[in-house]
Amino acid sequence: MKILVTGVAGRLGRVLARRLLADGHSVLGIDRRPWPDPPRGLQMFPVDIRKRPAEDVFRKHHPEAVVHMATVTHFQRSGEERYRINLNGTRAVFDHAAKYGVGHVLFVGRHTYYGAAADSPLYHTEADPPMAVATFPDLADLVAADLYAGAALWRHPELCTTVLRFVYTLGPSRRGTLASFLRGPAVPSVFGFDPLFQFMHDEDVVDAIAISLQQRVRGVYNVTGPAPVPLSLLIKTTGRKEVGLPELLLGRVLGRFGLPKLPVGAVNHLKFPVVIDGSHFRDTTGFEHRFDEDQTMESFRWA
Amino acid sequence: MPLLPSLRSPEIAERVDRLEIPFSRHGLDAYGLDKAELTRFFTILRPLYRRYFSMRTYGLEHVPDRGRAMLIGNHSGGVALDGALIWGATFYEKEPPRLAQGMAEKFLAAAPFSAQWTAKTGQLTGLPEHARRLLNDDRLLMVFPEGARGTAKLYPERHSLVRFGTGFMRLALSTGSPIVPVAFIGGGEAIPTIHNSRTLGRLLGAPYVPFTPWIVALPRPTACQIYYGPAMHFDGDGNEADEVILEYVDQVKTRIAAMIELGVDRRNRGALDEPFEFPGAEGGAS
Numbered sequence A: 001m002k003i004l005v006t007g008v009a010g011r012l013g014r015v016l017a018r019r020l021l022a023d024g025h026s027v028l029g030i031d032r033r034p035w036p037d038p039p040r041g042l043q044m045f046p047v048d049i050r051k052r053p054a055e056d057v058f059r060k061h062h063p064e065a066v067v068h069m070a071t072v073t074h075f076q077r078s079g080e081e082r083y084r085i086n087l088n089g090t091r092a093v094f095d096h097a098a099k100y101g102v103g104h105v106l107f108v109g110r111h112t113y114y115g116a117a118a119d120s121p122l123y124h125t126e127a128d129p130p131m132a133v134a135t136f137p138d139l140a141d142l143v144a145a146d147l148y149a150g151a152a153l154w155r156h157p158e159l160c161t162t163v164l165r166f167v168y169t170l171g172p173s174r175r176g177t178l179a180s181f182l183r184g185p186a187v188p189s190v191f192g193f194d195p196l197f198q199f200m201h202d203e204d205v206v207d208a209i210a211i212s213l214q215q216r217v218r219g220v221y222n223v224t225g226p227a228p229v230p231l232s233l234l235i236k237t238t239g240r241k242e243v244g245l246p247e248l249l250l251g252r253v254l255g256r257f258g259l260p261k262l263p264v265g266a267v268n269h270l271k272f273p274v275v276i277d278g279s280h281f282r283d284t285t286g287f288e289h290r291f292d293e294d295q296t297m298e299s300f301r302w303a
Numbered sequence B: 001m002p003l004l005p006s007l008r009s010p011e012i013a014e015r016v017d018r019l020e021i022p023f024s025r026h027g028l029d030a031y032g033l034d035k036a037e038l039t040r041f042f043t044i045l046r047p048l049y050r051r052y053f054s055m056r057t058y059g060l061e062h063v064p065d066r067g068r069a070m071l072i073g074n075h076s077g078g079v080a081l082d083g084a085l086i087w088g089a090t091f092y093e094k095e096p097p098r099l100a101q102g103m104a105e106k107f108l109a110a111a112p113f114s115a116q117w118t119a120k121t122g123q124l125t126g127l128p129e130h131a132r133r134l135l136n137d138d139r140l141l142m143v144f145p146e147g148a149r150g151t152a153k154l155y156p157e158r159h160s161l162v163r164f165g166t167g168f169m170r171l172a173l174s175t176g177s178p179i180v181p182v183a184f185i186g187g188g189e190a191i192p193t194i195h196n197s198r199t200l201g202r203l204l205g206a207p208y209v210p211f212t213p214w215i216v217a218l219p220r221p222t223a224c225q226i227y228y229g230p231a232m233h234f235d236g237d238g239n240e241a242d243e244v245i246l247e248y249v250d251q252v253k254t255r256i257a258a259m260i261e262l263g264v265d266r267r268n269r270g271a272l273d274e275p276f277e278f279p280g281a282e283g284g285a286s
Helices: A011-022 A052-061 A079-099 A137-155 A177-181 A202-215 A231-237 A247-253 A279-285 A293-301 B010-017 B035-052 B081-092 B106-110 B114-120 B128-136 B147-151 B167-175 B198-204 B242-268
Strands: A002-006 A026-030 A043-045 A065-068 A104-110 A160-166 A168-170 A186-190 A199-201 A219-223 A241-245 B056-058 B069-073 B100-104 B140-143 B179-185 B195-197 B209-211 B225-228
Touching: A002 A011, A002 A052, A011 A026, A011 A202, A026 A052, A043 A052, A052 A079, A065 A079, A065 A202, A079 A104, A079 A137, A104 A137, A104 A202, A137 A160, A137 A219, A160 A202, A168 A177, A168 A202, A168 A293, A186 A231, A186 A247, A199 A202, A199 A293, A202 A219, A202 A279, A219 A279, A231 A241, A231 A293, A241 A247, B010 B035, B035 B081, B035 B114, B069 B081, B069 B167, B069 B242, B081 B100, B081 B140, B081 B179, B081 B225, B100 B106, B100 B128, B106 B114, B128 B140, B128 B167, B167 B179, B167 B242, B179 B242, B195 B198, B198 B209, B225 B242
Parallel strands: A002 A026, A002 A065, A026 A043, A065 A104, A104 A160, A160 A219, A168 A199, A186 A241, B056 B225, B069 B140, B069 B179, B100 B140
Antiparallel strands: B179 B225, B195 B209
């Protein structure tokens, strides 16, 4: 199959491209960011997904499937720019896919869609509303991109659309939202709170994408790996030191003293769990994760 | 017995090990229940349970040894003291021990320390989604359908029952869970509330703050009893009309009221060792 991956030079994009090539697919990649030594066989297009040359990739090369992972978080970009990438980029992917006869579009989303609050249930199902818009306003554009992608299910019924909401990913690449949070030797937590964190290994994420492409599953799915663990255990097992601070103080010290900088709302994710139910995806595709919670944490720690 | 109880009694740890709950190698279940925290909590609670409240339980055999079930109880006494002691009873006295999992008030999940403690001891935030999941996992769920209205009872109202919510009944029907009615006697005596301050509660993010003659809602030593009645089974799938559900709820409420009456009478007569028959023991309402 000829598969186009947007955001291919990103952490997961690279792992995914290698996997798809190894599986015998022909892989095209779009990314503004450089990938100096791409694997043999990857056709790389250093263009912006929102610009005209990107459309040309669809027009000339006719991919059969697109994996859209060119969305960014507050760790990478801020404000206006992020909105444009996440919303206009997602729109461009679906528009081009519909126009040039791509059969399958897979959107890579995030479990933080469901938001973290004191009264949010553990094990969100796909039908739960995106409370992140209230609990973490900085995620609003990602929530909107997720919903926009899901809307393609009725807007473009001829397309097979898949929205996968992944838990945090962790692995030897040491990049991503959770990895950024755990980057330093000292990791902040909110005194008196120890929420569950749910994550899966980079390789398992790629497995889940590959199996979805192969089976052309249609619809919106939560994707999970091993059981969630409390933040304290996550910090300990990844060899970090937990710095528990009262909530009032935490806002003042983030971004200083070697602690990561977090936007307003992120503190909710240090107080309350975002835990999702991935059973629908497992039942539909037969997906099983290969890395348990300890292997995943260790792979991050010792990379 | 040492003056200060050790924080990890080996005997309690052994009972925690015997709980039929799937724990990971980190001693955690899928909801963040933590074996180490449970052991600590039940170690601390034990002297309170045995001495301070001289707990007596009746009818524990009515609580199923395994599989889903709902303990439906009355509330009294300012704070959810009755919950902790009912929680203790199935753990200390039942063979094999069972963990009753309550539904915590939302403000507990929002506040530091209580958020962590409730989650790690299996008292999840009171949400229908949580209750349904626990029952579908064949856990023992503890529900007080009076909610915060129940703990807010003043001393003279301690043996009465206020309005029951109906959510528990729809849940029992849709998950096929038997209902074990529970009467707790003594909560109102242990914490005799003379006033509830809703203003202070609002400031602290709680529904209200109870006051006793000695100001704070700390319990005085009181002998308490728990009666577990024969399990009640109701027919339906949980989608019945409100009238049907209300009628079922009323049967449970009536049963609990009868058990409270029996329990208060036995206590007042000093007849805690007398044999007796449970209301509904001869076949019952359903």
